[in-house]
Amino acid sequence: MKYQFSFRNISQKFTRPVITNHGIWEIRESVIIRLEDMTGKVSWGEIAPISWFGSETLEEALDFCHQLPKEITSEIIFEIIFKIPDKLPACQFGFESALENLQENHESLNYHHLNFSGLLPAGKAALNKWQNLWNQGYKTFKWKIGVHDINAELEILTLLIYNLPESAKLRLDANGGLDDNAAKLWLKQCDNFPNKIDFIEQPLPVDKFSEMLELSNYYNTKIALDESVATLQQLENCYKQGWRSIFVIKPGIVGSPSRLRKFCQQYQIDVVFSSVFETAIGRQAALKLAAELSSNNRAVGFGINHYFTQPQANWPQSLWNNL
Ligand SMILES: O=C(O)CCC(=O)c1ccccc1C(=O)O
C-alpha cells in the first residue's frame, strides 16, 4: 500500500469566543491531513492540539508533518506513524484515525443514539443562553466556573438551578482554576442539589491529584478529571493511583485511538467524551470512539453552539484546490 500525503494548517474563528479560567480563546487552529490511496480514494484526518491542556503545540504538530515524505509506504506507516511518540498525542490521533477511515466503510458509523451536552457561556450570560439550547434538545449543560468572583458565580449557580427545567442536568467545569477552599465551597453547594449536578470537572490544577481524590471521597457530588487525564499516559496513571470517579476523554488530544480502545475495554472506567473544538473531520473520528466506548449513557461534550461559521462548499477538498 502507498498513500499520497499532504497537509494544511487551517484557522477558524469561533462564532463566539470561548472563555475559561485560562483566558479568552477566539481562533481555533488545526492541521488537516489528507491521504490518497492508489485507487484515488481520499481520507482526511485532523490534528487539533491544545498545548495549554497538555498536548503538543501546533508548531510541533506541523514540524512532525513537515518531516514526513509526500509518499507514505506501509513501511513508513509501521515504522513512523504507528510509533509517533507520546509527546505528540494529537498527531497520533490525527494520523491513526485518517488511516482507519481508509480501511472501513462509513455506513457502519452511527452515533445518533448519543446524548449531547451543550456548552453555556461563562458568567451570568449562561442565564439567558440555556433556554435556546434546551429548545434545540439539549438536556445536559456545561458551565465554566472559576472565571469570575466565586460569590458572584455561586449566586448565578443558584439562579441557574432554579431556572433550569426539572429534568435538566448541569456540569461545572473549573479548568483546574480553583484552590482548595473554593473547591470545597463549590462541592458543598453542589451537594445541596444532588439531582441537578452531573459533576464538577477538574476543580484543582493537575498537580493536585491526591487532593482531588480526597475531595471525591468526601463529597457526594462527583468529580471528573479532565486536564489531569489529557493524554493516555496520564489516564493510565490516574487509574493506577486509584481514581474511580469520572474521566473526561478528549479523543482529539488523548493519543492513539487503538490504545484508547484497549484501555477502555480492559478497565470499565466511567467516561465522558468531549470535543477539543475540532472541525467536522476530527469530530467524526472522535464521535465514532465516543459511540463505541461511552459508559453510563453519559452525554458527550460535543455541543455545536461554539462551532464555526459554515465551511465553504466542497470543504475540505476546496482547501487543497485553492492552493
Ligand atoms: O466538554 C465539553 O462539554 C465541551 C468541550 C470543552 O469544554 C473543552 C473544549 C476544548 C478545550 C477544553 C475543554 C474543557 O472541557 O475544558
Ligand SMILES: [Mg+2]
Ligand atoms: Mg474541562
